[in-house]
Amino acid sequence: MAEIVSLDEAVGELIHDGDEVALEGFTHLIPVAAGHEIIRQGRRGLTLVRMTPDIVYDQLIGAGCARKLVFSWGGNPGVGSLHRFRDAVQNSWPVPLEIEEHSHAGMANRYVAGASGLPFAVLRGYRGTDLPAHTANIKPITCPFTGEELTAVPALNPDVGVVHAQRADRRGNVQLWGIPGIQKEVVLASKRSLVTVEEIVDELEERPGAITIPSWVITKVAEAPGGARPSYAHGYYERDNDAYRAWDAVGRDRERFRSWLTTEMGVGA
Amino acid sequence: MSYTSDEMMTVAAARELRDGTACFVGIGLPSTAANLARRTHAPGLVLVYESGTLGAKPERLPLSIGDGELAETADTVVSVPEVFNYWVQPGRIDVGFLGAAQIDRFGNINTTVIGGYDDPKVRLPGAGGAPEIAAHCGEVFVVVRQSPRTFVDRVEFVTSVGFGSGPGDRERFGLRGAGPRFVITDIGVLEPDPETCELTLTRLHPGSTVEQAREATGWDLRVSPDLRTGEAPTDAELAALRALKAAG
Numbered sequence: 067m068a069e070i071v072s073l074d075e076a077v078g079e080l081i082h083d084g085d086e087v088a089l090e091g092f093t094h095l096i097p098v099a100a101g102h103e104i105i106r107q108g109r110r111g112l113t114l115v116r117m118t119p120d121i122v123y124d125q126l127i128g129a130g131c132a133r134k135l136v137f138s139w140g141g142n143p144g145v146g147s148l149h150r151f152r153d154a155v156q157n158s159w160p161v162p163l164e165i166e167e168h169s170h171a172g173m174a175n176r177y178v179a180g181a182s183g184l185p186f187a188v189l190r191g192y193r194g195t196d197l198p199a200h201t202a203n204i205k206p207i208t209c210p211f212t213g214e215e216l217t218a219v220p221a222l223n224p225d226v227g228v229v230h231a232q233r234a235d236r237r238g239n240v241q242l243w244g245i246p247g248i249q250k251e252v253v254l255a256s257k258r259s260l261v262t263v264e265e266i267v268d269e270l271e272e273r274p275g276a277i278t279i280p281s282w283v284i285t286k287v288a289e290a291p292g293g294a295r296p297s298y299a300h301g302y303y304e305r306d307n308d309a310y311r312a313w314d315a316v317g318r319d320r321e322r323f324r325s326w327l328t329t330e331m332g333v334g335a
Numbered sequence: 336m337s338y339t340s341d342e343m344m345t346v347a348a349a350r351e352l353r354d355g356t357a358c359f360v361g362i363g364l365p366s367t368a369a370n371l372a373r374r375t376h377a378p379g380l381v382l383v384y385e386s387g388t389l390g391a392k393p394e395r396l397p398l399s400i401g402d403g404e405l406a407e408t409a410d411t412v413v414s415v416p417e418v419f420n421y422w423v424q425p426g427r428i429d430v431g432f433l434g435a436a437q438i439d440r441f442g443n444i445n446t447t448v449i450g451g452y453d454d455p456k457v458r459l460p461g462a463g464g465a466p467e468i469a470a471h472c473g474e475v476f477v478v479v480r481q482s483p484r485t486f487v488d489r490v491e492f493v494t495s496v497g498f499g500s501g502p503g504d505r506e507r508f509g510l511r512g513a514g515p516r517f518v519i520t521d522i523g524v525l526e527p528d529p530e531t532c533e534l535t536l537t538r539l540h541p542g543s544t545v546e547q548a549r550e551a552t553g554w555d556l557r558v559s560p561d562l563r564t565g566e567a568p569t570d571a572e573l574a575a576l577r578a579l580k581a582a583g
Contacts, residue, residue, distance in 0.1 A: 092387070092415055093386055093399045093400060093402065094386070094403070094406070117415065118463075138461060138462055138463055139460050139461045139462065139463035139464075140460050141460030141461075143362065143399035143401075144362055144363070144397070144398035144399045145398075148460075151458070152457075152458045155458045156455055156456075156457075167447070167461055167462070169463070169464065169465070169467060170385060170415065170419060170462070170463050170464040170467070171419035171420075171423070171424070171464065171466070171467040174415045174416040174418075174420075175416065175420070177416070178416050178420075189419075189420070189467075190424055190467075190470065190471065190509065190511075191466060191467045191470060192466060193470070193496075193508040193509055194470075194493065194496035194499055194504065194505075194508035195462075195466050195493050195494060195495065195496060196447070196492045196493045197462060197466070197494070214509065215509060216509075244403065244406050244412070245386050245388065245401050245406050245412055246387065246412070246413070246414045247386070247387070247401075247414065247415055248414065248415045250414070251416065275412060298403055300403055300406065304403055305399065305402055305403060307398045307399075310398070310399075
């Protein structure tokens with residue numbers, strides 16, 4: 067059974083310095099409030115995992131929370147690059163950032179293997195690209211039936227998986243609808259999990275296309291209204307495209323970023 | 336109606352998309368062109384975005400591949416593993432429509448890094464869905480502005496395979512799609528030579544010249560003996576494109 071707690075308690079109890087942490091969300095339902103709480107609590111040395119690190123990861127990296135990033139596409143969607151990520155990779159600011167780089171298909175299959183209790187996943191992919199030469203976690207594998215050469219990637223089983231969803235009931239069953247991304251797989255693949263939700267309700271109503279993640283596979287649920295902003299929560303609020311555009315100028319400049327950290331997060335860098 | 340070179344490029348790219356086919360769409364220029372095609376000659380074009388929206392019919396241009404508008408208007412919405420494992424990998428998508436930071440004479444694309452991987456000059460966003468789109472879609476269209484910085488002799492990092500080092504490489508790597516079919520730029524259109532797989536200038540947009548194309552290309556650009564000049568955008572195409580931009 068998931069324990070229902072406040073966001074600061076959940077982050078404080080579940081996420082420790084040095085952990086491998088995946089905050090997932092594919093444009094939709096990005097757990098931004100949880101990411102900001104990690105910055106406020108000053109976690110260090112995290113291995114951050116995500117298919118599409120976007121501005122909340124830029125903020126976590128710029129705040130010095132991460133020592134490694136495992137990812138497949140790091141950018142400000144529709145706007146451009148992540149400048150804090152770039153600064154960390156190109157100039158080791160504020161701390162060096164190690165990277166492990168995949169394709170979306172590779173990352174998705176790593177989570178599927180993790181959720182499935184398998185040591186690795188197999189896919190057709192990566193062959194002919196320069197990715198395997200730079201990523202130790204991409205290896206060729208021969209099909210035992212046909213002899214065909216395919217690609218293997220190891221399972222992802224993060225210490226903590228964090229996702230955002232629309233609703234939970236008072237027992238901690240979570241309901242999520244709209245673009246489902248990789249959220250279910252992350253919860254099932256992770257050793258511990260936190261689901262932040264827009265609201266906690268007495269009963270979950272049926273929703274078209276909704277998936278329900280049962281309470282007994284989740285560690286903690288925290289109510290965080292607006293917790294995905296500036297991304298969106300289908301049925302609650304829309305994506306704030308202007309905020310993504312506005313981040314470009316803040317992220318581009320170390321001083322502006324420092325003052326963002328102080329005024330918005332209450333921490334120094 | 337007068338028009339910009341960007342509008343010409345977008346219209347030229349849209350024209351290559353056939354009605355009734357399924358197209359995997361990247362954000363930016365590919366998304367604009369695919370939505371224009373759906374509003375002009377290809378109303379039955381099936382738009383697939385990597386967020387899992389299959390058959391999206393957006394009224395406005397999405398800023399991101401997972402905008403709510405795409406989910407609201409899609410035939411169905413599936414998870415990310417399903418997109419890649421059930422829809423892309425088995426070759427169910429006819430056309431993969433990509434952009435590029437760098438592209439080389441064999442249509443290989445770099446969206447990862449400029450300079451050395453461990454000591455990058457410019458760190459780019461990375462692979463995303465592109466390697467598998469380039470590998471498994473029936474064919475690949477690339478839409479990109481042409482300049483010597485973008486059109487390089489050899490890409491510094493192969494993020495997505497075009498024809499590798501030349502004929503036979505795709506087969507050797509087990510890639511099932513046919514690879515790049517058109518590279519559509521603001522100057523003209525390049526297509527792979529059937530024998531050598533090298534990208535060759537086959538079409539100029541009205542007002543563009545071969546010299547201009549050569550100057551914007553970082554290798555000794557080959558020009559097809561059948562080089563022709565394409566049609567200027569029609570008023571209807573321009574009106575549809577501008578309405579789309581205004582709505583987005």
